[in-house]
Amino acid sequence: MEKVIKKENAKERLLKFLLHLDIGQGKFEELVGISNGYINNNKGSIGSSVMDRISTRYPELNINWIATGNGDMLISSKEKHLNNSNESYYREKYIESLQNIISEKEETIKLQKDEIMKLKDEISRLNGIISKSSVREEKKEAS
Known part of the structure; x- marks a missing residue:
């Protein structure tokens, strides 16, 4: 009869990892933030x-x-260093892309502020024309 070796799930x-840590299931679940009894x-x-x-x-x-x-079971210190280096690299790239987005948004805001000022000036100019026109009409009606 052939011996069947069952593969661990x-x-x-x-x-096995919990045994390595010398920690109980409940404490592990609490530390990881998963439901009691998971x-x-x-x-x-495991999801x-x-x-x-x-x-x-x-x-x-x-x-x-x-x-x-x-x-x-455990990652070697060399692998851990590589993982940390990759994580740092991607974190830096992410921060850099966010900084670029912020710079673009700040430039857009500046351009919009300039456009708002131009529009306010134009409104003031047009209000002045309307006021002068109204005064002329009132004078015509009065005469």
Whole structure:
């Protein structure tokens, strides 16, 4: 008879990580911000939003290992450094793009302010013409 090796599911790998941390399921759920009993009620796979919460709280955990079983449980310091470098790079690019958007909006606001001033001047000029015209008509009617 051939021996069948059962492959671990994500829930079982997560439980191994909890053993590594020497932490209970309830405390882990509280720290990660997931519902009490999530792990116990889990059928084997873990949703992406929960995976995001776990990776945020435990950046040393290899999320790929949790999901697939491939690789090591923990990310090496070299991989962690690369992840942090990439995160910093994308954060800087995001900030740079936001600064460009702000600069463009500030320029638009300046142009709109200039246009408003021109329109106000034109309104004042037209009001002056209307006032002079009204005075002339009143004089004609009076004579």
